[in-house]
Amino acid sequence: MLTLTDIAGDPLVPTSRLRLRDGVKAALRPLVHADAERLAGFLDGLSPESRRLSTFDGYDLAAARALCDAIxxxxxxxxxxxxxxxxxIVGLFELSLALTAGDIARYRAAGIHLTERTDCRFGPTLADAYQGSGVGSLVLPIVMEAVRRLGRARVILWGGxxxxxxxxxxxxxxxxxxxVGPFIGPGGTSSLDMILSLT
Ligand SMILES: CC(C)(COP(=O)(O)OP(=O)(O)OC[C@H]1O[C@@H](n2cnc3c(N)ncnc32)[C@H](O)[C@@H]1OP(=O)(O)O)[C@@H](O)C(=O)NCCC(=O)NCCS
Structure with missing residues (x-):
């Protein structure tokens, strides 16, 4: 089974090459420390609507550095x-191998028992120009393969x-x-929980 330490030790694992629309070559790979400036470019370029739909702690170099420091x-x-x-960088696909108490309680109320042995959280964000043309659906199976290799069998949406x-x-x-069901997110937002089973 792959671990986060293995990935940090060899960031080429797991890397996939793919072709986007118009034959553009792209690579899906783990974030590395040297990405801070490019990641800042990605965050800074997100439109207000994308920031509303997919929220980060910040959209500047400091925020990008914080994400790189967390590797x-x-x-x-x-x-x-x-x-x-x-x-x-034209997309960021985030996985968390930890669950929050709130997630566990909401899913339990819907009859689903989450555990950190089996489940993880996922949140995708594409650069505005790459949204809505099938790129997310091209990338998703590759991310889910990484989830399998990390030993997890189900994926819930990070923050719904x-x-x-x-x-x-x-x-x-x-x-x-x-x-899975509706819930009220931070700031009173009307949100939905969803889950994917990989088995
Ligand atoms: C969510 C996201 C990762 C999906 O990736 P994507 O490449 O845009 O998705 P795809 O193109 O593979 O699929 C989108 C589907 O929605 C459909 N769609 C597009 N706009 C739509 C709309 N306004 N209403 C309903 N369906 C819509 C598309 O037609 C497509 O479905 P189809 O293949 O059946 O035609 C991407 O759009 C994104 O980053 N959005 C901004 C951030 C965000 O919302 N992140 C998720 C937070 S929970």
């Missing part, structure tokens, strides 16, 4: 999608999905996520 220190695995023609995020809802549904 191999906590429970997170962050995979970046790099457009190999420009060298730009905003109920008005129609594109993300369609994206999750068409990729096999099941609706």
């Amino acid at each position: 191999a220190r906590y429970d997170k695995l962050r995979l970046v999608l790099e457009d190999e023609s420009s060298g730009r 999905v905003l109920a008005d995020n129609a594109r993300a809802l369609r994206f999750y549904q068409k990729n096999g996520f099941q609706l």
Whole structure:
């Protein structure tokens, strides 16, 4: 079984090469410390609407550095999608191997018993120009393969999905996520829990 320490020790694991629309070559690989400036470019470029749909602690170099500093220190695995023609980061796919007490309680109320042995959290964000053209669906199976290799069998949405995020809802549904139920997220946002079983 793969561990976060293995990945930090050899960031080429797990790396996948893929072709986006128009044949653009891209690589999906773990975030590395040297990515801070490029990651800041990705965060800074997110539109206000993307920031509403997918929230980060910040969108500048300090925020990017904080994400890079977290590599191999906590429970997170962050995979970046790099457009190999420009060298730009055009997507960030986040996994957390830890669950929150709130997640566990909400899912339990819906009859689903989450455990850190079996389950993990997932949150995807593409650069605005890469949204809505199938890139997410191209990348998702590769991320899920990494989840399997990390020994987890189910994936829940990190912080849920905003109920008005129609594109993300369609994206999750068409990729096999099941609706678990509504909840009120931070700031009173109307959100939905969803889960994907990989077995
Ligand atoms: C969510 C996200 C990762 C999905 O990746 P993507 O590449 O855009 O998704 P795909 O193109 O593979 O699939 C989107 C689906 O939604 C459909 N869609 C697009 N806009 C839509 C809309 N306004 N309403 C309903 N469906 C919509 C697409 O037609 C497609 O479905 P189809 O293949 O059946 O036609 C990406 O859009 C993104 O980063 N969004 C901004 C951040 C975000 O919302 N993150 C998720 C937070 S929970």
